[in-house]
Amino acid sequence: MASTDYVAGTDNPTDVDYTASTNDDATDTDDTAPQDPFLPSRIDRAVIAVVRVGVGLLWLQNLGWKIPPNFGQGDPPERLYLFTTYAVSHEVLHPYTWLVEHVVLPNFTIFAWIVLLVEASLGAFLTFGLATRFWALVGIAQTVVIMLTVLNAPNEWIWSYLLMLLVHAALFATAAGRYAGLDGVLRPEWQRSRSWLPRLLVRAS
Amino acid sequence: MKPWDPLDRAALVLGLISIASAVFVFASGGLEIVRVQVAGVVVALVLGLLSIAAGWLESPGLALAGGALFLLAAVVQLILLAGGSGGFLGGNTSTFSLWLGLGVGLIAIGMVPRPELAQEIPQE
Numbered sequence: 405m406a407s408t409d410y411v412a413g414t415d416n417p418t419d420v421d422y423t424a425s426t427n428d429d430a431t432d433t434d435d436t437a438p439q440d441p442f443l444p445s446r447i448d449r450a451v452i453a454v455v456r457v458g459v460g461l462l463w464l465q466n467l468g469w470k471i472p473p474n475f476g477q478g479d480p481p482e483r484l485y486l487f488t489t490y491a492v493s494h495e496v497l498h499p500y501t502w503l504v505e506h507v508v509l510p511n512f513t514i515f516a517w518i519v520l521l522v523e524a525s526l527g528a529f530l531t532f533g534l535a536t537r538f539w540a541l542v543g544i545a546q547t548v549v550i551m552l553t554v555l556n557a558p559n560e561w562i563w564s565y566l567l568m569l570l571v572h573a574a575l576f577a578t579a580a581g582r583y584a585g586l587d588g589v590l591r592p593e594w595q596r597s598r599s600w601l602p603r604l605l606v607r608a609s
Numbered sequence: 610m611k612p613w614d615p616l617d618r619a620a621l622v623l624g625l626i627s628i629a630s631a632v633f634v635f636a637s638g639g640l641e642i643v644r645v646q647v648a649g650v651v652v653a654l655v656l657g658l659l660s661i662a663a664g665w666l667e668s669p670g671l672a673l674a675g676g677a678l679f680l681l682a683a684v685v686q687l688i689l690l691a692g693g694s695g696g697f698l699g700g701n702t703s704t705f706s707l708w709l710g711l712g713v714g715l716i717a718i719g720m721v722p723r724p725e726l727a728q729e730i731p732q733e
Contacts, residue, residue, distance in 0.1 A: 460710075465642045467702040472691045520702060527703070528710030532623070534717060586714050589615045593721045 442578050453584035456575055460531030467523050475516035484516055487554055494556035533585015538608035540576035544569055581609055620672045620718050621664030623711055627657030643707050646699030652682050669719040676715030683708035
């Protein structure tokens with residue numbers, strides 16, 4: 405891949421205009437839409453935008469019970485601290501349980517702040533569609549962490565975590581921030597730039 | 610009708626979202642996606658109007674200012690939460706996340722070079 409000399413994103417396979425060959429059976433195609441290989445239909449784009457905003461709001465709303473400064477440490481333990489202890493009391497994967505017991509719980513406040521900042525960023529950037537493909541990958545990683553922590557905990561519906569994984573995979577695969585998101589507005593400008601940050605954001609969007 | 614530049618339209622929409630978020634002052638329980646109390650409503654309305662002005666006046670500078678103020682509000686909210694309560698802003702971590710997104714979004718919009726604006730500067 406000739407990644408050193410592109411200006412308008414032409415080295416990126418996702419920038420190739422496939423719309424001409426995929427529009428034939430899409431009756432509601434928007435001819436004024438930017439060239440895009442994924443979703444030529446206006447309805448498809450609207451649905452993916454709704455899914456992205458919905459997932460972003462899911463992260464954003466669920467941040468509300470992760471409350472600093474102690475994040476539920478105390479007697480009895482509650483909220484984030486209680487859920488983290490489930491990785492030990494209801495083991496899913498032994499090496500992860502060992503990590504939580506010997507590294508995370510003794511330094512819980514640091515890890516809780518990391519969780520807070522990661523999930524706040526997931527909520528912020530997925531809701532507004534900024535660097536969406538990158539944050540979709542982060543969402544997959546964070547979902548795996550949550551799965552390894554609470555999958556065997558009481559009253560958990562394990563398939564909900566599979567749903568979370570799959571919906572983030574869909575946001576990544578469809579580059580969902582390009583539809584009614586900031587990526588869609590800013591990406592053409594980033595593609596025109598030769599600076600490192602816009603080039604990085606082209607990759608992330 | 611005015612043909613909006615996509616960047617200005619985006620700033621305008623972010624401002625509208627901020628103003629719309631003030632409605633959560635009436636929400637509770639599961640519908641409370643973000644916690645907004647009186648001071649939070651002021652932040653949402655004032656900075657929302659600033660963002661709308663940035664889009665309406667096609668001003669990257671205003672978008673940058675709005676974004677910086679949203680980030681400042683987010684950081685202050687987080688510091689207040691770290692102190693053990695929502696403080697005078699009365700928000701929660703979800704509020705922090707919302708203002709983080711609005712702030713970074715507006716700054717990203719404001720940082721885009723506008724060649725058409727540069728061309729309007731009279732040459733001497």
